[in-house]
Amino acid sequence: MPADTDGRANAERMANTVAVACAEAFRGDGEIFGSGMGTLPMLGARLARATFEPDLMVSDGVAFYVDGDLPIGGTDMVVEGWIPFRSVFDTLWGGRRHVMMGASQIDRYGNTNISNIGEWKKPKAQLLGVRGGPGNTINHAVSFFIPRHTSRVFVEGVDMASGIGYDRAATLSEWVQENHCIPRVITNLAVLDFDTSDNRMRLQSVHPGVSVEEVADNTGFALVIPDDVPTSRVATQEELVMLDHLDPQGQRYREVPDA
């Protein structure tokens, strides 16, 4: 059956497994703003909303909440609300948001850096600046998407903590410790979390075809690795159809190429 063959072939493509992992990060979030920075995080939030998390609110990436299953880059949208930057800040300080963003560096406790590489005073490479990282991470759930899992990104210590990890949060108020949360770190190799007694990063699952050793070798610190590491779930037929609708140009395959 050609359709099945295509379905199986597409289900095995890494970008689709990663998209499903990104969507899974939003499972259980309910009626809050599921915000994705970049193609796969945005796709993840929209896939979650289109399938198992129907109350999730997603934006066009500019200033509007959109109803329906709007494709990435689509402009034919049904607006259900207005979310200019000031309202984004109000929403995130109010805690009704889960954002998935990128990071150029991340350490074992989930401290992240999008600001600069090297010494802050005179960096080797200036990146964006801290942007909303400090406010996001102290106020609500922040997951991370890393398109290339390497030991240059997964480092012993970040050069600038634009997002706070569990060790930094532990030095702050009880309120912060209750509200600070990094549900997932999703990469082209694996899904990671901090579900350990001391909030160190743990390998939650490896994507199909990826070994535990490959993840460990590409991580610049010792991960917590359980005895049995499951394989990440692949996309269902329904999810593959929805992914093709949400990303008709296949941008996800460029962001996460097949191995």
Next chain:
Amino acid sequence: MTKLMTEDEAVATLESGMTLGIGGWGSRRKPMSLVRALLRSDITDLTVVTYGGPDVGLLAAAGKIRKLVYGFVTLDSIALEPHFRAARQRGTIPELVEYDEGMLQWGLYAGSLRLPFLPTRAGLGSGVMDVNPNLRTVTSPYADGEELLAVPAVRLDAAFVHMNRADARGNAQFLGPDIYFDDLYLGACETGRRFVSCERVVPTKNLLDEGTFHTLRINRAMVDGVIESPNGAHFTSCEPDYDRDEGFQTEYATAARDPEIWESFVGKYLSGSEADYQEAVNAR
């Protein structure tokens, strides 16, 4: 009663060493014609406060920034601003205040409310505290007793924002999806140097022709000078009047990465008046 003036007249009221707030966000609705007027002037040693885009890049490349207060600098569709990168990596901006985006809003808001600070959690525990040792915390005086970050008020000597429409007295209108924080720059600024450039000056009675009353967020008590500047936000976006000029932005970013190409870019676009700039842009 009219506050109409030119960009050069607005810039002539500024002095070196002042603190300047620039509205917009990244490469969106930036008061670029006012920035270009600043480039033509001798004014330097500025403290620039902004959600940074090519305004920061151009002013940094011209060596006019002594201190920068920012949460990011980006061209949006091109993530990293090349002039800003070069300035940071060469260490040519002497003083830097890097804030969380929300902290910057809070600083401007405190400034506009004449408060010494506003409390927040955003920034606590982060690298922002490490690189800004002057930041202080406050303890909640209520039962929770929580320690919060006291974001100091930002006060401005001058403010530049770009709107879609304005009347001659300074009532101004944004017609796009977001006002960003433009009203706060005007609120946090001393009276006398609060400048609004706009795509088109219209009679007051026509202010509601193109947008609802919700778009009239800037009133004339907040504004000292109005500059009519069609295409004044170029090459940044100014929805719904025009989108970002992506082709020109790419030309800008490419030139900014190479000193020789940058020299010819400056010669071609930035060596004359605003009218010369617009003509050169149109002639491409």
